[in-house]
Amino acid sequence: MASSVPVSVLSAASGAPLYARRLARPQSSGPSLPPPTSLDELLAWAAKHDDPFAGRRNPGAAAACIIQVDDGLPLYLALTAADLAAAARALASCWRLYGIRRGDYVLIYDYGTSPLTLFASWCYVPALRRGAADLIGAVPVCNDGLPELAARALHVLRYLRPRVMFVDRQVMPAFVQQVSDQHAVLADWVGLVVVAVDEELLPPEQLAAWTAGLGVPVRAVLRAGPALFFAAQCEGGAFHVDRRFYRVETVKEGAPRPSGSGAGNLCITNLFLRGTPAVRYQTGLSVLLVRGPCRCGRPGAVLRSPV
Amino acid sequence: MTADREFYDDGECRPPAELERRRWQRISRLLRYAHDNLPFYRQAFAAAGYAPGPIRCADEFAAKIPRTRKADLIAATRARGSARVGIEAIGRNRVSCVVMTSGTLGFNTFAFLTAADLNAGNLRNAARELWLAKVRPGMRVLTLSPAWHALALLDTRAITAIGAQPITPWGTFAPRFSANFLDAVARFRPEHMLVTVPALRAILEECERQRLAPRAIFRSVRYVATAGEALSPAFRRHVIRELGLDDLFERGGSSDGMFGGSECWAHRGHHIFADLHYIEVVDPQTGRPLPPGRRGSAVVTNLTRDRSVYVRFDTEDVAEIVGGDCPCGRTHPLVELYGRLSDSVRLPGRIVAPADVRACLDELPPLMGRSFRLEPLERDGVSVRLAEAALRPFAGAGDVTETLRDRLTQALQRRIGVRVSVVGGGDGGG
Ligand SMILES: [Zn+2]
Ligand SMILES: [Zn+2]
Numbered sequence: 001m002a003s004s005v006p007v008s009v010l011s012a013a014s015g016a017p018l019y020a021r022r023l024a025r026p027q028s029s030g031p032s033l034p035p036p037t038s039l040d041e042l043l044a045w046a047a048k049h050d051d052p053f054a055g056r057r058n059p060g061a062a063a064a065c066i067i068q069v070d071d072g073l074p075l076y077l078a079l080t081a082a083d084l085a086a087a088a089r090a091l092a093s094c095w096r097l098y099g100i101r102r103g104d105y106v107l108i109y110d111y112g113t114s115p116l117t118l119f120a121s122w123c124y125v126p127a128l129r130r131g132a133a134d135l136i137g138a139v140p141v142c143n144d145g146l147p148e149l150a151a152r153a154l155h156v157l158r159y160l161r162p163r164v165m166f167v168d169r170q171v172m173p174a175f176v177q178q179v180s181d182q183h184a185v186l187a188d189w190v191g192l193v194v195v196a197v198d199e200e201l202l203p204p205e206q207l208a209a210w211t212a213g214l215g216v217p218v219r220a221v222l223r224a225g226p227a228l229f230f231a232a233q234c235e236g237g238a239f240h241v242d243r244r245f246y247r248v249e250t251v252k253e254g255a256p257r258p259s260g261s262g263a264g265n266l267c268i269t270n271l272f273l274r275g276t277p278a279v280r281y282q283t284g285l286s287v288l289l290v291r292g293p294c295r296c297g298r299p300g301a302v303l304r305s306p307v
Numbered sequence: 308m309t310a311d312r313e314f315y316d317d318g319e320c321r322p323p324a325e326l327e328r329r330r331w332q333r334i335s336r337l338l339r340y341a342h343d344n345l346p347f348y349r350q351a352f353a354a355a356g357y358a359p360g361p362i363r364c365a366d367e368f369a370a371k372i373p374r375t376r377k378a379d380l381i382a383a384t385r386a387r388g389s390a391r392v393g394i395e396a397i398g399r400n401r402v403s404c405v406v407m408t409s410g411t412l413g414f415n416t417f418a419f420l421t422a423a424d425l426n427a428g429n430l431r432n433a434a435r436e437l438w439l440a441k442v443r444p445g446m447r448v449l450t451l452s453p454a455w456h457a458l459a460l461l462d463t464r465a466i467t468a469i470g471a472q473p474i475t476p477w478g479t480f481a482p483r484f485s486a487n488f489l490d491a492v493a494r495f496r497p498e499h500m501l502v503t504v505p506a507l508r509a510i511l512e513e514c515e516r517q518r519l520a521p522r523a524i525f526r527s528v529r530y531v532a533t534a535g536e537a538l539s540p541a542f543r544r545h546v547i548r549e550l551g552l553d554d555l556f557e558r559g560g561s562s563d564g565m566f567g568g569s570e571c572w573a574h575r576g577h578h579i580f581a582d583l584h585y586i587e588v589v590d591p592q593t594g595r596p597l598p599p600g601r602r603g604s605a606v607v608t609n610l611t612r613d614r615s616v617y618v619r620f621d622t623e624d625v626a627e628i629v630g631g632d633c634p635c636g637r638t639h640p641l642v643e644l645y646g647r648l649s650d651s652v653r654l655p656g657r658i659v660a661p662a663d664v665r666a667c668l669d670e671l672p673p674l675m676g677r678s679f680r681l682e683p684l685e686r687d688g689v690s691v692r693l694a695e696a697a698l699r700p701f702a703g704a705g706d707v708t709e710t711l712r713d714r715l716t717q718a719l720q721r722r723i724g725v726r727v728s729v730v731g732g733g734d735g736g737g
Contacts, residue, residue: 050494052494052495063472064467064472065463065467065472065473065474065475066472066473066474066475066495067475067477068475068476068477068487068490068491069477070477071477071478071484071487072477072486072487073477074490074494076491076494076495105405108454111453111477111478111479112451112452112453112454112455112479113451113475113476113477113478113479114477117454118454121403121404121454122403122422123403123404123420123425123454123460123461123464124404124452124454124460125463126463126464126466126467126468126473127467133403133404134403137401139402139403139404139405140404140405141404141405141406141407141417141455142404142453142454142455143407143455144453144454144455144479145478145479146479146481152407152410152415155414155415156390156407158388159384159388159389159390159417160389160390160405160417
C-alpha cells in the first residue's frame with residue numbers, strides 16, 4: 001500500500017502528533033499509511049490542541065517560513081527550504097503543461113501569499129533559490145488578488161503580453177466584466193487563461209463560456225491548499241497529477257481503505273513536504289481517478305469529473 | 308550578527324565626505340551608462356543638451372540633468388505600447404520578475420528586477436531598513452510582502468537575511484484580511500509586524516468588532532513598522548498605547564523611483580542610504596535643490612544598476628531634508644515625507660501637506676484617522692474638507708460638531724500659520 005510513498009515521508013510524518021497516533025506500527029510487511037484526514041478533522045484538531053499546524057508539524061524539520069493555507073482557515077504550513085524548492089518544481093511541472101517557455105512573461109492574478117504566486121519566483125518567498133519561473137526561464141508578474149484590481153490585470157496584459165495568465169476563480173467574474181467593459185481583444189495580449197480552482201472542478205460549460213467570451217482558451221489549475229497540491233488541466237480537460245510530487249487515491253464511502261483508481265473523493269499524499277507533512281489529506285472533491293495515458297497522450301494519472 | 312549592534316552593516320556609518328565623493332563617482336558612471344545604453348535617458352539628455360562628462364556637485368547635477376516625472380514614463384509606456392520604456396539597466400542579466408510601481412496618476416508603470424540587484428543593493432537596502440525598525444535575529448515577524456509591489460517585495464527576504472522568521476497570513480493589505488492577521492498574531496505570537504497604515508487601522512477596528520483587547524492580543528508584539536503614509540504624533544502614541552509596543556517605526560519612500568528607508572529609534576525622519584540612492588529635495592517650480600529644512604519635491608537617483616533605474620526621478624512627494632547629525636550614528640541623510648504634492652496646497656514660500664492636517668485631525672479623538680481633502684482657499688489660505696462621515700457621529704448634536712470644527716480650525720491655524728477653513732460635506736479622499 002505504501003510502496004510508492006518514500007520512507008522519508010513516513011519518517012517525517014511519524015514526528016507529527018496527528019500521524020504518530022494513526023501510523024500503524026511497523027510490521028514485517030513494511031510501514032503502512034495512516035487513514036485519510038479531512039479538512040474538518042484538521043480544523044477540529046487545530047481547535048482542540050490550539051495548534052495552527054493541526055498536529056502535522058514535524059519538529060525535526062526547521063521552517064524557513066510559515067504560510068497560511070488559505071483565506072480564513074486557521075491552518076498553517078511550516079515550510080523547510082527543501083519543501084519550498086520542491087513546491088516550485090511541482091508548480092513548474094504545471095507551467096510546462098500550459099506551454100510556458102523560456103522568455104515568456106506570466107501574469108498571476110492572485111494574492112502574493114497564494115502558493116500559485118509564492119512558488120513562482122525566488123523573489124517571492126525567502127529561502128527559495130529557484131521558483132517555477134526560474135526553473136523554466138520565464139518572467140512572472142503578480143497583480144495581487146482583489147477583484148477591484150481587474151483593470152490593473154488588463155493593464156499588465158496590454159503592456160507585457162504574457163503567454164499565460166493565471167486567475168484565481170474568485171476574481172474571474174470581475175476580470176471577465178472588465179474585459180467586456182473595455183472591449184479588450186484579449187487574444188492580442190495573452191495566449192491562455194488558467195483559472196485557479198480550490199478543491200473544485202469547473203463544469204466544462206463554464207470553461208467553454210469563458211473561452212467564447214474572452215476569445216482565448218481557458219483552462220484550469222486544481223489546488224488543494226492543505227496538501228500544497230497543484231494539478232494542471234490539459235487540452236483534453238483532464239487534470240494531470242505529477243507522480244514525482246503527489247500520490248493520489250480516491251476514497252469511496254463505506255470502503256475500508258482508499259483506492260488507487262476509480263471514482264471517489266480525492267485523497268492526496270504530498271511526497272515532498274517535510275515541515276508539515278500532508279499524508280492522505282482527504283478533499284471534499286469528487287473525482288474519477290484514471291491510470292494510464294491520457295487522451296492528450298501524456299502518461300500518468302489524471303483526474304476527471306466523475307460524471 | 309548580534310542583535311544589540313546598532314548597524315546592519317558598516318556601510319551605514321561611513322564618513323559623509325567619503326559618501327559624497329563616491330556618490331559623484333557613481334553618478335558620473337551611471338550617466339555615461341544611461342547615455343550609452345538606455346534610450347529613454349539618451350533622448351532626455353539630448354533634449355536637455357547634456358553630453359556625458361563627470362559631475363562634481365549637487366548644483367551641477369541639478370543644472371545639467373533633466374528631471375523625469377511619472378507622466379514622462381506613462382507617455383513612454385503608451386508610445387511604445389510596452390512595459391519596457393528604455394530605463395531598464397539589465398545588461399546581460401536575466402529578468403527575475405516584473406513589478407508595478409504605484410498607481411498615482413491612474414497608471415502603474417513597470418520595473419524590471421534581476422537577481423544581481425535583488426541579492427545585492429536592493430536586499431541590502433531592505434535589510435538595513437528592517438534593522439533600523441528593530442527586526443532582529445530570532446524574531447518571528449508577521450508580514451505580507453505583496454509580490455506586485457516594487458518595495459514590499461523584498462521584505463520576507465530581508466527578514467530571512469537578518470536571521471528572523473517571516474510568518475505570512477493569507478491576503479493583502481486590504482481591510483477584509485485583518486481577521487487573518489489577528490488570527491496569525493494570536494497563534495504565532497510574533498515579536499514584530501510589518502504593515503501599512505490603513506491595514507493597521509483596519510486591524511484595530513477588527514479588534515473592536517471582535518471585542519478583543521488589543522493589548523492582550525498583541526502582547527508578544529514589541530515593534531511595528533508601518534508604510535504607506537506618514538504617521539501623525541497622536542496616532543503614533545495611540546498605537547503604541549493600544550498595542551503596548553516598545554516602539555513604532557515609520558517606513559517611507561516611493562515605489563515610483565524604487566527607494567525607501569525607515570526611521571531609526573530617534574524618529575527624526577527616514578534614513579535614505581547614500582551609497583544606494585541620492586535624494587534631492589527641489590523647488591517644484593524651478594527644480595533647484597533646496598537646503599535642509601525647506602519643503603519641496605523629493606527627487607531620487609538610484610546609484611546601482613541591474614534593474615530599472617531612475618535618474619533624477621521626481622516623485623512629486625512633499626519632502627524635506629532634516630539637518631544635523633542623527634544620534635543613532637548613521638551618516639546617511641534623513642528625509643521627512645509629508646504626502647503627495649498633488650494632494651497639497653502650494654502657497655507663496657511654503658507647501659501645506661496632508662501630513663499637516665492629519666497631525667491636527669488625529670489630536671481630536673473623534674476625528675482620528677478620518678479622511679479629508681486639502682484645497683486652496685483663495686490665494687493665501689487652505690480649506691480642509693472633511694468627509695461627511697467624519698462629523699456624522701454628532702448628527703443631532705450640532706454644538707459638539709461646531710466645537711470640534713472650531714478646535715480643529717484653531718489647531719490647524721497654529722500649525723500651518725495661514726488662514727484655514729474647515730468644511731464638512733465632502734467625500735474626503737485625503
Ligand atoms: Zn491530458
Ligand atoms: Zn538615525
